[in-house]
Amino acid sequence: MPFPITYIDSADELAAFCRSLGSSPWIAVDTEFVRDKTYYPKFCLLQIANGTQAACIDPLAIEDLSEVEGLLFNRAITKVFHAARQDLEIFFHRFRAVPAPIFDTQLAAPLVGHPEQIGYASLVSAMLGVTVDKEHTRTDWTQRPLSAAQKEYAANDVIHLAALYPKMREQLERLERCSWLADDFAALENPDLYVNRPEDAWERIGGLDRLKPDQFALAVRLAAWRENTAQQNDLPRNWILRDEALLEIAMKRPRNRDALQALRGIDSRVIQRYGEAMIALVHVVGDSQTVPPQPRRVQRRSAHTEAVIDAMSALVRLRCIEHTINPAVVASRKDLEEALESPDSARVLQGWRRALAGNDLQAFLDEKAILRMKDGQLALTSREYS
Incomplete structure (x- = not known):
């Protein structure tokens, strides 16, 4: 281990640890929880690291988490997660608000050459050359006391995350793609994501x-x-x-x-x-005489629609070649069909995907641009100059 792991189960220790992180520009965050017998996740452990220190915080032992709340909701500190949504759901139910700002390494990974929705262990292996121990994946985190091995396993999640975040950030900055993720990260801050109506x-x-x-x-x-x-x-x-x-x-x-x-x-x-x-x-x-609207029944695409999607797919592939990104992480055929039928909610017309290919797709669909051959290669050209 690069530095010792602190296990915190008292309010005084928690206050001291949170104060020590107060000037950090970012912190890596993870949680352990169980929900196999409950509707709401039971918050069992909180792990935080900043690259020089790491701690496992026991919310089952510490009733007052206001010190953690102050840290998580400090907008001067970026909170780094991998696949943040479940962790953020826990914080929403505990604090009735969502921490911000957020950086999610799973969302960012495709922009630096990794597969979409890559798992944490695979990302750590690819970026750090470290094999993540899976021995305690099925641990019952409600049980106390936790063993030294369980604490180390939990702490490693944020220690590795704290090591890979600066590397990923540097890659994004070099590629000038940090701004592409702003909308995706901001969307995670929406409390409506964590309310099941x-x-x-x-x-x-x-x-x-x-x-x-x-x-x-x-x-x-x-x-x-x-x-x-x-x-x-x-x-x-x-x-x-x-x-x-x-x-x-x-x-x-x-x-x-x-x-x-x-x-x-x-x-x-x-x-x-x-x-x-x-x-x-x-x-x-x-x-009752009132019948709610039914979901749209799946219909077979027409040959004309398939041809249009083929052209859209070619445009996406063209832009992905230019940016050295796998087209599969930008838009599937289903995503392209959604862009045709429901553009307001289509994933390829949101966030970084819109910046990369979505705006061009919209111009193509609005008949403001055309795909054509130019100097032996496929190109998108404005109708004004075609």
């Missing part, structure tokens, strides 16, 4: 596009009820009702307990505890 819960269930309108209406109500029940009781949503059972109820619409018990795949304990609530929803939806 019951009325939107149906959007996470596959297969709803195959339902009839009245069946779909019931599935939407069931999903909202399940999400709300899971949140109120802090239980995994599948402990309340599995997706398969939810779809079965939506399709068969049982109006009494006997009909509900006749359905396959629904545990008798679920029926005993929640049967009346589910049957009540069947009656409510059955008596």
Whole structure:
């Protein structure tokens, strides 16, 4: 280890450590949590490093985390994560706000030549030549005391992150790509990302596009009820009702307990505890004249649409050749189809992808630019000069 690991389980030690990091321009941050038996993640350990020191902070032992809160929400300090979203969800539920500013090495990695959504261990291996120990991946982080090996394993996550961040930052600056990530990082600061609204819960269930309108209406109500029940009781949503059972109820619409018990795949304990609530929803939806809008059914692309996407793909590949970036991390065919049909939400028209290829794609789609051969190579040319 390059420097000793501090294990902090008292408020005084925590205050001293946080004060020592107060002038750091950035800190590497990671968390350990469990959520296999709860709806909300249980915050078990916080790891922080800045390149010269590292600590594992025990939130199960320290009730008052205001010193950590001050550090995480200090906008003069960049918080470095890898795949930040789950960590930020924990902080949002603990502090009701999202730390900022943020740098996510997983989001930045494709801009310096790594695969999209690269895992932490793979990135550490590629950038530092270090093999990450996976021995404690399945650790129950609620248990105390933690062994020295468990503390070292947890601390290594931020020690390696603190070592690779300056290297990645230097590569981005050399390529003049730091600004490309600003929108992606800012999006992670949006609190709405970490709120699961019951009325939107149906959007996470596959297969709803195959339902009839009245069946779909019931599935939407069931999903909202399940999400709300899971949140109120802090239980995994599948402990309340599995997706398969939810779809079965939506399709068969049982109006009494006997009909509900006749359905396959629904545990008798679920029926005993929640049967009346589910049957009540069947009656409510059955008596309602309002049917929510259904999700768009998947349709086969026309030959014309496929040809347009082929041209868009060629344009993306052209720009990626110029910037030495793998086209696969910029836009898939599905992304390009979304740019055609829903440009406001299309990923290739957002953030750094828009700067690299999205603006040109939009000009092409708006018939303000054309693809043509020029000096034996493919080129995008403004219509004004074509």
